[in-house]
Amino acid sequence: MKTVVLGTAAGGGVPQWNCACHPCAEVRAGRLSPRTQEGLAVSGNGVDWWLVNTSPDIRAQLVTTPVLAPGPGPRDTPVRGVLFTDSELDHTLGLLTLRGAQNMRVYAPATTLHALAPTRETLTAYSEWTWRQVEPEQTFTVTGGLEVTAFPISGKRPRYVKQSCVDGHWVVAYRFFDPRTGGILLYAPCLAAWPAGLDDLVAEADVVLLDGTFYSPAEMGAATGRTAGQAAMGHLPMTHTLPELRRHPGVRRIYTHLNNTNPVLDPTSAEYAKLVEAGVEVVPDGTLIEV
Numbered sequence: 001m002k003t004v005v006l007g008t009a010a011g012g013g014v015p016q017w018n019c020a021c022h023p024c025a026e027v028r029a030g031r032l033s034p035r036t037q038e039g040l041a042v043s044g045n046g047v048d049w050w051l052v053n054t055s056p057d058i059r060a061q062l063v064t065t066p067v068l069a070p071g072p073g074p075r076d077t078p079v080r081g082v083l084f085t086d087s088e089l090d091h092t093l094g095l096l097t098l099r100g101a102q103n104m105r106v107y108a109p110a111t112t113l114h115a116l117a118p119t120r121e122t123l124t125a126y127s128e129w130t131w132r133q134v135e136p137e138q139t140f141t142v143t144g145g146l147e148v149t150a151f152p153i154s155g156k157r158p159r160y161v162k163q164s165c166v167d168g169h170w171v172v173a174y175r176f177f178d179p180r181t182g183g184i185l186l187y188a189p190c191l192a193a194w195p196a197g198l199d200d201l202v203a204e205a206d207v208v209l210l211d212g213t214f215y216s217p218a219e220m221g222a223a224t225g226r227t228a229g230q231a232a233m234g235h236l237p238m239t240h241t242l243p244e245l246r247r248h249p250g251v252r253r254i255y256t257h258l259n260n261t262n263p264v265l266d267p268t269s270a271e272y273a274k275l276v277e278a279g280v281e282v283v284p285d286g287t288l289i290e291v
Contacts, residue, residue, distance in 0.1 A: 001146060001178035002043045003185055003207075003289040004068075006051075006061040007036035008282070010213050010235075010259040011090030013057065023265040032265060036061055036285055037090050038189050038257045040209070041068060041079075044178055048144030051082045052174065052187060058094030065286065080143050081105035083134075086171040086190055087115035088158050095119060099126040107132050107140070109150065114166040115158065134172065147177040151201060154192040156234035171234075175201060183291030185209070189257040192234040194244055202248050206291045210245070211235055212255025212282070215262050215271050238264070238275075246278050252289075253280045 007013075014035040015024035026032040037055030049068055051058070062068050062079070070077045081104050084091060092112075096119065098104060108116070110133050123129060134140075139149045152169030173188035184205045188198075191211035202208050213235035214220065238255065245253045255275070258264065263271040264282055275282060 001176060001181065001183050001185060001291045002046055002067075003176075003291070004041040004065055005209070005254075005256065005283055005285065005287040005289065006039040006041055006065065007055055007057055007285055008256050008258055009035035009037050010257045011037060011088070012260060013037050014258070014260045014265060016260040019260055021261050023262065024260050026266060033284060035258065035265075039091075039094075040187060041065065042146065042176055042185070043067075043078075044142075044144035044146035044180070047078060048080045048142070049078045050080055050142055050144070050146070053085060053091040053189070054082055054094030054098065055090050056093045059097050061285075075102070077101060079104075081107065081130075083142075083148065083174060084108040084112050085174065085187070086154075086158070087112040087161070088190070089160065092116060092119070096122070099123055101129075102127055103130070105130045105132065107134050107142075107148075109134050109136075109152075109168060109170070109172055110166050111157070111164060111168050111170045114164055115161050136169070136172070139177075145178070145180065147179060149175045149177070151175065151197070153188060153195050153198065154190060154234060156190070156192050173198075173201070175205070178291060181291065185289070185291055190234065191236045191241070193236060194241065199244070199247070202245070202251060202253075205251055207252045207254065207289055208245075208248075209254045209256045210241060211257050212238055212241075212262065212264070213257050213259045215239065215264055219259075219261050219263070235259075238271075242274070242278055242280065245280055249279060255280060255282050258282065
């Protein structure tokens with residue numbers, strides 16, 4: 001199994017267009033590298049690639065990732081479809097960029113399919129796509145041979161969804177299993193709490209990419225002067241998840257979905273040093289992982 005970490009930042013990327021916090025200022029000064037909004041590309045055979053979430057940065061991510069380059073035909077693409085962990089805007093807006101693709105397959109929880117109804121209606125004017133509902137803990141196979149299982153981990157709905165007639169969890173983690181190698185990758189970029197059963201999923205994995213939006217509960221207020229809103233964003237800070245990850249030293253553990261205010265973006269920070277001491281990584285955009 002091959003995985004390209006297309007983006008590692010939370011909504012807005014780093015630097016965020018309207019923010020002058022320390023990490024954003026350091027990127028603008030050229031002392032830190034910019035980061036695009038979170039997403040993955042996964043493949044079981046190196047030919048059929050599946051996107052996991054499609055941020056507004058998806059075009060830039062696709063054109064700078066050689067394995068996702070089109071060809072050999074003028075409109076051939078190795079991208080076979082998309083899997084959504086949730087329906088947040090920073091995970092779904094890029095879907096419209098893919099509107100010219102033919103025969104795209106999209107997998108998502110029922111709640112996400114419902115929230116994306118207007119987008120789905122728009123896309124029908126451009127291409128014939130297949131939309132498939134992901135059922136909790138029911139494994140399915142995608143082209144390329146990977147076996148995929150979704151695990152509900154949060155009930156946080158996007159801010160733009162005021163109400164929904166669809167029941168179910170709003171956020172899932174995906175477990176990717178390669179039957180040829182036995183490799184397992186777990187992807188959970190949104191984590192509101194540490195749910196029952198997550199320890200078992202982490203323990204069996206070779207690689208875990210986990211929500212690293214904030215370092216601490218007070219981070220947003222300290223960096224921006226905003227004292228409200230972080231708790232409602234539904235992201236468990238690293239100060240809560242790092243002790244959990246320490247229990248799994250044999251697993252490669254990587255934080256993703258990093259908010260622009262997160263001090264671990266600066267490798268000279270004390271917070272980054274704590275990650276290094278724990279053996280947990282923050283990787284740059286474009287990182288290739290093989291399992």
